[in-house]
Amino acid sequence: MKITRARALGTCFGVRDAIEAALDPAFKGDLTIVGQLVHNPQTVQKLRDHGVQMVDSLDDEIESRNVMITAHGTAESVKEKLSDRGFTVYDASCPLVLRVHTAVRRLVSEGWHPVVFGQEKHVEVRGIVGDLEDYTVVGGSGDIEKLAGKARIGIVCQTTHRITEARGILDEIRNRFPEMEVEFVDTVCKPTKDRQSAVEELADDLARGQGVMVVVGGYNSSNTRKLLEVCSERQVTAHHIENEDQLESAWFTGVEHVGITAGTSTPHEVVDAVHVRITELSR
Ligand code: SF4
Known part of the structure; x- marks a missing residue:
């Protein structure tokens, strides 16, 4: 059985750097992360093992002096609130997420109504819109009517959005509101684009050879779900797992080609362990 890894997969530099920062021994266990730093259970456990505490929101009790932004x-208002409460704030925001914040500030200063293509409740999107008085989040075609009556809209994307989907919605907006002025800033990050194009290539290969895909990533990871969507569109069977223990030998019976891909918060050692386990199961 042939096993192929997608040419780009797993942890991106933004997540890697944030994890390294949280594991810095200088914190001596005196650190709380507000929100999930990464959508990966193994990494979350490693952080806990290093004494890092995690809370879901600012309303939860924080016992450390240091607080890390994911x-x-x-x-900005959230950071200010934390500083006002006496915490020392460490900002592990990915520079490519901050690029989205900068793009939105520029659009607003130029008089565009800010629009975010993404998931309304996702922590990244909450951060992008958190300082805005007026904005619209578009999760899909069903949200386009929310834009009725706007004269000028400036659009950015959640960094892990599928760029093909974003461009499709953009076309729908232009067709539905031909009079509307639309400025689009493509803020899908390069690591996400690389992983999306890599999984598309691999899924196309698997579709030709009746192969199956194993997608490794947290069940609550947005970008991992996008990788599964790519497989589903090509009618490629995909199995979503968080670690190698969840692999089932029956998935590979009679299969000649297995692809492996992984979301941007899946550590490379987890991908390696999955690869080894599939090799064992194929014997
Ligand atoms: S997915 Fe992109 S934006 Fe998000 S942390 Fe990784 S590199 Fe940064």
Whole structure:
């Protein structure tokens, strides 16, 4: 059985740098992360093992002096609130998320109504819109009517959005509101684009050879779900797992080609362990 890894997969530099920062021994266990730093259970456990505490929101009790903002970023007002409460704030926001914040500030200053293509409740999107008085989040075609009556809209994307989907919605907006002025800033990050194009290539290969894909990533990871969507569109069977223990030998019976891909918060050692386990199961 042939096993192929997607040519780009797993942890991106933004997540890697944030994890390294949180594991810095200088914190001596005196650190709380607000929100999930990464959507990966093994990494979350490693952080806990290093004494890092995690809370879901600012309303939760924080016992450390140091507080870390996740790679997904947050609103300036949130950082100010934390400082006002006496915490020392460490900002592990990915520079490519901060690029989205900068793009939105520029659009607003130029008089565009800010629009974000993304998931309304996702922490990254909450951070992008958190300081805005007026904005619209478009999760899909069903949200386009929310833009009725706007004269000028400036659009950015959640960094992990599928760029093909974003361009499709953009076309729908232009067709539905031909009079509307639209400025689009492509803020899907390069690591996401690389992983999306790599999984598309591999899924096309698997579709030709009746192969199956194994997608490794947290069940609550947005970008991992996008990798599964790519497989589903090509009618390639995909199995979503968080670690190698969840692999089932029956998935590979009679299969000649297995592809492996992984979301941007999946550590490379987890991908390696999955690869080894599939090799064992194929014997
Ligand atoms: S997915 Fe992109 S924006 Fe998000 S942390 Fe990784 S590199 Fe940064």
